[in-house]
Amino acid sequence: MTQLWQDLRYSLRMLRAHRSLTLVAMLVLALGIGANTAIFSVVNAVLLRPLPYQNADRLVTIWGSFLKLNIERLPAKAAEYLDYREQTQSFAQVAASNSTNYTLTGTAQPERLPGTRITTNLFSLLGAQVALGRGFTAEDAQVGHENVVIVSHTFWQQRFGGASDVVGKSLRLNDQNYTIIGIMPAGFQYPQSSFPFGEPAEFWTPLSFSTEQIAQRQPPYFLNVIGQLKPGVTLAQARTEMRALAQRFEAQHPGYRGPNNADGGWRITVNQLEEEIAGQSRVALLLLWGAVALVLLIACANVANLLLVRATTRKRELAIRAALGASRFRLARQLLCESVLLALGGGAIGLWLAWWGVEALTALKLENLPRLDESNLDWRVWGFTFLVSVLTGVLFGILPAWQASRPDVQQILKDGGAGVTRNRHWLRNALVVGEIALAVVLLVGAGLLLNSLLRLQRVNPGLDINHLLYAELSLPSSRYPTAENARAFYDELVSRVAALPGVEQASAANRIPLTGVITNDPFAIEGRQLDFSNPPNASWRLVLPQYFHTVGIPLLSGRDFNAQDGNEVAIINQTMARKYWPGEDPLGKRLSLGVPSPTNPWKRIIGVVADTPQRTLESAPGADWYLPFAARALRDGHLLVRTVGDPAALAAAIRQQVWAIDKDQPVTKLVTMRESVHRTLGARRFNTWLLSGFAGLALLLAALGIYSVISYSVTQRTRELGIRMALGAQMRDVLRLVLRQGMALVVIGLVMGLAVSLALSRVLHGMLFGIGAHDPLTIVGVTVLLVGVAWLACYLPARRATRVDPLVALRHE
Amino acid sequence: MSDALLRMEGVTKVFYTDEVETHALSGIHLEINQGEYVSIAGPSGCGKSTLLSILGLLDSPSDGAYALNGKPVQGLNLAERARIRNREIGFIFQSFNLIGDLTVYENVELPLTYRGMSSAERKKRVNAALEKVNMAHRAKHLPSQLSGGQQQRVAVARAIVGEPLILLADEPTGNLDSTNGEAVMELLRELHRGGATICMVTHDHRFAKHADRSIHLFDGRVVEEGQNEQ
């Protein structure tokens, strides 16, 4: 123990004595460890940290799906929820919620706020309790008693300034009075923004079901169901039980078969909630994690190199220690102690860098990377950083320690004595080659992602996203009970907005293109046999006349909808025309959404429009078709406005027009199409830029590695260079000599790195867009970049080599 | 007079270090003719090495004129000086100064590689030079595998391989025992007999006598110059 203490003290002294080396090494390590800490804190938040609920690992989502109809993640009907609750053994509790937006009135402006209706047992399932007032009881769920509300801590603070007498006051939501009965504690959120259930609620009201709703097993499919597995019950067991329940449903109740009673592939799906949230981001995050691990490896190789250099200058010191009887183990431990201290120092700076990094990352507020905003430096991150630092210290310290701890006294004497210059450092060369190879792997990965992003930004969106604005509107059924009421609202709004100065055209639709949301349903074609087990499928939208002109989708043949069109016309896109009427003119053909019926008549195709990518810019065009508003009652829709100038400038005027028609109608969202499309690429940009940043860091560190090795070698070879110059070597001869030495390492590293990249290309496969994993342009680009940077790193010491004065070099013997 | 291979007139060399002026050479006049063997002697610090460096264009005089083969060398740029070192001068150092990572053959070949000579021609010349110093059988060895005497013979081969106008040797036997020193000296004499022009710094009176002419330096000045009877 005292020996270890001695080692520590001596190590500290050594680190202080070699201040500049210590500083450079710590900085290099700080970059490597900092990057790892930052990414780990994201991984921790997104993949590792449990949701802030009791028994979060046992929470599952329960969805319905018709696999054969391509319908998945279908929320439950009321009757289904009750059956999940009562007819299963796997769950300790089952609860449900339905997130919507409420219109809050009686305040300065009408507002649209996210609220969630929940079954009264939800809070107890989550292990949450009110901070003030009371929670929901079973009575609150009885029809007629549900006008009570529990509000969030933030809502309480913002609207009531945290007043303690708030319980018992009332809120006007959707034109009804609700009594506040409780307040949730600060920080409680349900749903979380990352849940597949809607936005975090500002308040909660009880869900109640009417007896008819239960008895008739009628839609709506509106309940997001959460279950808590009983302790000891596995996910697989729950799935098996729900599979059996699904079969019972199918046998006992109508509505679980496809059209014409064919097998619809009805299943009840059970997923772990945390898994469902992390799911898509997992691959990308693990990739980034792998990338920073490589950066750290490069940093290690770099520092190992620095230490190897110092070890050679310390050979004499170590030889003396060995002569005085220090065992090899003792020497190695001494050296390892130094490197671990060095790494811990680097780790401390790295932690500080990571803190900045995490601040920057969370500030991005990416919608499609769940829980990113929860990233922070918690104990887990601290522990990770500590562990990584110690491991790093051992990793980069072990080679130099091993080398230096066997000082060969004879070798030292021989090298010092003879008039022969020697220049051997295969180990350091190998480290540099390794650094370059790793950097190449990262550069190729980053290059491929960057290339994909660039291509994606050049994708033809199929419409004109510039000068296009949309507003999200959600008309409450209380004021717009019928389809005609809603239709009248949208018609008037469109004509008012179209008349605004600076507006070129306005229209409305239920779904906005390129934002990721589509409605996919089976359809039938008149005169063709419908294959009920695998019906044709297409996404459809409800649009007002002038929609195509407003968003900029060209009409290829036929005509647009007009105000007189009713429920019996449709417009299809090119892909749909090609797919279902190849070589035929689709105009005049008839199809129906689902199975035709007297209330759902055949629709005649009156026009064909151009394709757009189906969900987001990243997706290929699919079969899309369009129906006039008259086809369905539409309350949740979007106003679309094509403007002459800056679209954002019209936001206020558009809001005013909405309020001119209905002063209590909030506008939920008002964004430009450009911004909205930009946002769908958020996670991709995040991955791409981070990986590029890490690749850049790797390149920098590798360049530093080459620089230090070549620079050191030039110092070592001063005498040799002097001899060569005395013998008549010209400047360019010396330059070439040194550059060749450096570039040989670079080329070996490059080839190795490219080979590894090609082998690893499958990892990236799913994240690429428009290019293959072996994209030659990327490989050429990486090669040029690496060779350029490495050449510069070699050129600097090579230049120094040409300034060697042979006379001086030869005199210093 | 004007047919001297190498002529120095009034050459002075002053080193400035930390406000101290060292007059390493003061007003040196020196001529060396084609085929001559000149030895330079003198106490330590008298300027012998400095003189040789200037003769070999590794350094330039602070003042005075120096002409090699009738051409003045002042005002030549670095590249031209390197070219002359490479073609006209052969160096032999006290501490051999072979490059440890290169084989004997490659060490000897080195001056030729800076001339852009064909490899066949280089091979011929290197082998001939190695024959001359009797080291052809060690061509593939590394310097560290040779004795000191053998290393210095390789260094001599490297000095003569380019067929320079003059060989400059700075205490070539300084790091050798007397037997090996003897052998190297014999080698130089043989080269001289074959027509080589040699200028050698040595402390050893026995070896100084091998030369046609001895020059004594003291404190940067030539104090004595005399023909040796052969």
Ligand SMILES: Nc1ncnc2c1ncn2[C@@H]1O[C@H](COP(=O)(O)OP(=O)(O)OP(=O)(O)O)[C@@H](O)[C@H]1O
């Ligand atoms: N680069 C230099 N800077 C300063 N002083 C120098 C330099 N080179 C040589 N001198 C000085 O010039 C003088 C002559 O040095 P030189 O090496 O020519 O002596 P030398 O005759 O070769 O001695 P030795 O027999 O010990 O080799 C010495 O006083 C030396 O200290």
Ligand SMILES: [Mg+2]
């Ligand atoms: Mg000397």
